[in-house]
Amino acid sequence: MLDAAHALFEDVGYEAATIRSIAKRAGVSVGSVFSSFTSKAHVLSEVMQERLSDLYADLASAAPHLKGSTADRCRSLFAVHYAFEYRRLRLFLAYVSAAFDWAAGEGGRAFGANPHLRGMVRDCLESGVANGDVRPDVDIDLVVDMLIGAYAWNYRLATVADATPAQLIDLFDRQVDVIFQGLRPVQQRQGLPRAG
Amino acid sequence: MNQMAIAPLKAVAPVTRPNQRALAKQRTREKILTAATLLFSEHGYDGATIRDIAKAAGMSTGAVFASFADKSDLFGEIVAAESKALEQEMLAALDSHGRGCAILAMLDAAAVRHMADLALFQATMSALWTPGLGAQVRRRLLQRSATRLIAEALKSLPGVESSDTDDKNVIAEMIWDGYVGVLRRAALESLTLDQVRGRLAREVGVIVAGSRRN
Numbered sequence: 045m046l047d048a049a050h051a052l053f054e055d056v057g058y059e060a061a062t063i064r065s066i067a068k069r070a071g072v073s074v075g076s077v078f079s080s081f082t083s084k085a086h087v088l089s090e091v092m093q094e095r096l097s098d099l100y101a102d103l104a105s106a107a108p109h110l111k112g113s114t115a116d117r118c119r120s121l122f123a124v125h126y127a128f129e130y131r132r133l134r135l136f137l138a139y140v141s142a143a144f145d146w147a148a149g150e151g152g153r154a155f156g157a158n159p160h161l162r163g164m165v166r167d168c169l170e171s172g173v174a175n176g177d178v179r180p181d182v183d184i185d186l187v188v189d190m191l192i193g194a195y196a197w198n199y200r201l202a203t204v205a206d207a208t209p210a211q212l213i214d215l216f217d218r219q220v221d222v223i224f225q226g227l228r229p230v231q232q233r234q235g236l237p238r239a240g
Numbered sequence: 241m242n243q244m245a246i247a248p249l250k251a252v253a254p255v256t257r258p259n260q261r262a263l264a265k266q267r268t269r270e271k272i273l274t275a276a277t278l279l280f281s282e283h284g285y286d287g288a289t290i291r292d293i294a295k296a297a298g299m300s301t302g303a304v305f306a307s308f309a310d311k312s313d314l315f316g317e318i319v320a321a322e323s324k325a326l327e328q329e330m331l332a333a334l335d336s337h338g339r340g341c342a343i344l345a346m347l348d349a350a351a352v353r354h355m356a357d358l359a360l361f362q363a364t365m366s367a368l369w370t371p372g373l374g375a376q377v378r379r380r381l382l383q384r385s386a387t388r389l390i391a392e393a394l395k396s397l398p399g400v401e402s403s404d405t406d407d408k409n410v411i412a413e414m415i416w417d418g419y420v421g422v423l424r425r426a427a428l429e430s431l432t433l434d435q436v437r438g439r440l441a442r443e444v445g446v447i448v449a450g451s452r453r454n
Contacts, residue, residue: 137370140369141367183442186443186446190443190446193417193418193421194414194417197413215410219410221450222410222450223450
């Protein structure tokens with residue numbers, strides 16, 4: 045069913061795809077789609093998870109070896125996402141749209157709640173605390189929200205201004221600068237010169 | 241103050257008083273807007289149809305199309321009015337915030353307004369990302385007077401005031417995007433207004449600290 049849904053979303057777009065057409069393509073009844081998923085948004089969130097699973101398998105093995113400051117490693121994680129999601133921009137936008145949709149139902153995992161992405165950003169911040177790049181009293185959950193939020197919001201520039209992935213990455217780099225500058229341990233912010 | 245407000249009104253009133261037909265037209269528009277606001281809040285942008293909106297307003301779909309070009313035009317009108325009202329409340333908060341942080345005072349006013357009707361806020365945010373939405377309406381939705389007000393407030397924030405305009409715009413966008421993220425969490429996890437305030441203060445704290453150039 046997920047393969048059928050994925051192919052259909054690619055062909056006709058998320059809005060035009062119906063549960064009925066997903067069922068038809070998968071060769072199952074509408075009822076059996078509904079016995080596995082609570083809504084179309086739920087199907088989409090599962091498709092997006094599956095699409096990303098290969099990417100995350102690669103990233104998970106690469107993440108511990110990323111070089112540079114905590115901010116640099118964080119930038120690398122998101123740059124990979126920009127490059128990957130931009131290839132299927134419309135589908136990704138539908139996913140973000142569904143993230144604000146209360147009708148997505150219990151089963152749907154809205155964008156921003158992706159445990160892989162959250163986990164990797166969280167690990168990155170925790171290692172930043174451990175090596176003194178990030179101040180120890182940081183509210184990690186809040187900062188993860190800020191970073192993922194900034195990452196996703198930047199896509200609006202792709203919808204109205206046709207921004208390229210490189211432009212999105214540039215903007216995100218500036219935002220990461222501000223956030224990590226704001227997270228520096230107090231003595232670093234006052235005394236030592238800024239790195240880079 | 242009152243005198244000043246009333247005097248020019250008296251002077252122009254006879255000229256701009258609308259005739260009966262224009263008044264009726266205006267009432268129809270308002271009826272449609274009220275019904276549509278409710279339906280968009282309940283069912284989202286995609287879920288609310290012109291047919292439903294017409295029915296709720298007690299008129300034909302033809303009458304709705306006589307007032308609005310299409311659904312996105314109608315939705316754009318609601319969002320524009322909402323954004324205008326939001327701007328007014330943020331400005332009022334800016335005028336009366338006293339010694340506290342001007343930016344937080346404005347965000348607080350915005351949060352009070354949005355928390356009172358989170359469903360409409362969600363519908364707007366969700367619609368913004370709907371690929372089917374026309375580019376023109378999307379641009380209208382993205383004209384955020386809030387970020388302009390925040391960028392303006394950054395001009396008098398110690399340590400940030402000297403950064404260039406482009407940097408200030410990026411910072412203002414970050415603050416507002418962070419605000420939207422907090423409201424989204426509030427909608428999905430039923431946060432209280434106080435929890436929202438706490439998160440906003442911490443987010444703005446990080447961004448402002450990170451924006452200071454010493």
